[in-house]
Amino acid sequence: MVQWLTAEDAREQGPPAARSAGVPELATAAKRLGYAASLDEVGTVATVCAKEVLAAQHAALLRIEQQTCRVLAVAPGARDTREIDMSRAEFRAEDRPALNSLIRDRLPWVASAYDEDGTPFPPGDPRAGDEVEVETLLALGAAAAMAVPVEVNGTVWGEVYVTRNAPGERFGPTELAAATVLAGLVGGAVARVDLEAQVRHLVADDPLTGLVNRRIADAAAEHALASGGETCIVMCDVDGLKRVNDELGHDAGDDLLRAVADVLRRISEGLPGATAARLGGDEFCVITSGHSLATVREVTARTVDTFPLPHAATLSFGISSTAIAGAVPASQLFRRADQAQYRAKRAHARLRAAAGPVTADPAVTAERLVVSVSAALADVRGGPVARLCALAAAAADTLGAGEWAVLRRRDDDEQADTVARGGDDGSRGEHVRLEAAYGTWLIEVSASATAAIAEPVPTTLGALTALAVVGAA
Known part of the structure; x- marks a missing residue:
């Protein structure tokens, strides 16, 4: 032995x-x-x-x-x-x-x-x-x-x-x-x-938004029902995705879908244990367990109102709950939530017709600007030109137009020479131009005509420009 x-x-x-x-x-x-x-x-x-x-x-x-x-x-x-x-x-x-x-x-x-x-x-x-x-x-x-x-x-x-x-x-x-x-x-x-x-990740996640897919959503709903607690399903649909794709291009449409995913993640954070999923196209959902219908409705409505979508798009949602539907299969709970979402979508359409165009919140635009530009600058090592190009490209993309330029003022006069230029020359539709300067450096960034660019967006762009120049190697 x-x-x-x-x-x-x-x-x-x-x-x-x-x-x-x-x-x-x-x-x-x-x-x-x-x-x-x-x-x-x-x-x-x-x-x-x-x-x-x-x-x-x-x-x-x-x-x-x-x-x-x-x-x-x-x-x-x-x-x-x-x-x-x-x-x-x-x-x-x-x-x-x-x-x-x-x-x-x-x-x-x-x-x-x-x-x-x-x-x-x-x-x-x-x-x-x-x-x-x-x-x-x-x-x-x-x-x-x-x-x-x-x-x-x-x-x-x-x-x-x-x-x-x-x-x-x-x-x-x-x-x-x-x-x-x-x-x-x-x-x-x-x-x-x-x-x-x-x-x-490959099997469970949607590659565009990072949310889980339909298969995982179905499994989450079955698990929630089996837990015995109140189960709610929030069905969401993007109003305006087709218009954004047609007028601004599919890149802008993809950005919109990612913004929707960000809203759904925030909803999930407010409802511990919730699962946010993209079901396909412009359809999304959140599955909750152990939260009352009133709580789910309040958190969802507050989050959707607090974080408007870019390009004047909106999010319609409807909610179903076992507290009302009783012990029904997951498929029926999804169907009831989808019907509630469709009613909300029609109500949104009537409100838009009565109230006219809706614009996004500039504070949210400024927040997304900080996130996108910070990520772009983190990947750049070099002088001010490289950093300003990264800043301008990220800002233009976030603001929905894409065209940008980096300029530098001459020492002897107020004229500025173009150092670099990029983007798609306004092919995403009507746009307006924003400017920001720091020292002798100047950037010009195009923004979609429907983007929310009032304060604090210009101030934020100016601060990011200063950060790009000061942080240059």
Whole structure:
């Protein structure tokens, strides 16, 4: 009968026993990592198993992105303030030679503040390992550390990091080999959960809006009905999508659908546990469980009123509830909500005919301007021209026209020379022009004639222009 040894037993019995060190723990780790269903679960299992396999006092899983290392998960257990502070820090490869080598050459490293007898290594002793890592050990109050790279799809994704506290308890070749095997298991688990998440996204999500699709909406409705609580279905339809597509182009229509999705997400946030979905075309829905019809109606109406859609489009909605319909199938609840939505759509049409055109809220337009421009500037590195071009293009697209220009005033007069120009020359329909300046720089942005561009939109555009220039490299 074979008797497996733990890593702790092997250390006590010496090198011959160490050859079997960690084998049962590695087998357990492989099984547990195979069951992990998310990155958080992978992190928890990886750190717990690292402590068990390597007889370590502390273990962490770190993520490496753009030459920066940050703690993703720490093994459960008591930690002092030094470890807590360290777990919140980020580490740059340029500041840590061992980390740089781990990323560049995919090499693990071992460091120790003491020799086998528990005698402190003198400063600079090569037997201790990398000096920066030894300093980190001393700052943590630990005696030895080891890190091995975690590779995912052929690249260094992160590292497994472990420490021991007792002087003289160094990590040797046996532990390094076991840690390398464990890191391979972790990398496989990370790749698997990432692939599963991608598949779920492809199967469940609408690619344009990011909302779940009809299949997931049907399942959510069935689950809500099975829960026994009051179930409501909010059916929504976009009024004006065809006009936007015809007059401004399908890019503007896609932007409108994404704006609708944003409204539905806000409705879901106000109704915990709700599911927002795009059913197809301009039809959307929200499924709720455990919320009363009055609450669902109030949250939906308030959100729709607070966040008007661009290009003078509107959102009609109707609600059905088991509190009124009784114990009916999900398909019938959807049908009742659709009928209520159709009645609301006809009522909207009558109101529009009586009241004339409806315009969006400039405050909401300014908010969307900040979001789109901030995202565009975050991807740009360079001088003011590149940043202003990114700003102007994002602003013009958000405001529904598309045409833009970047200009610079001459030092000797007030004339401005065009530096860059882009967009579609107003092919999205009638438009108006907005201007913003900072120093010698000037941008011109076209906006749809139906866009809400009153204050605070001009002030916001001016502030973003200043931000683009000041933040230039």
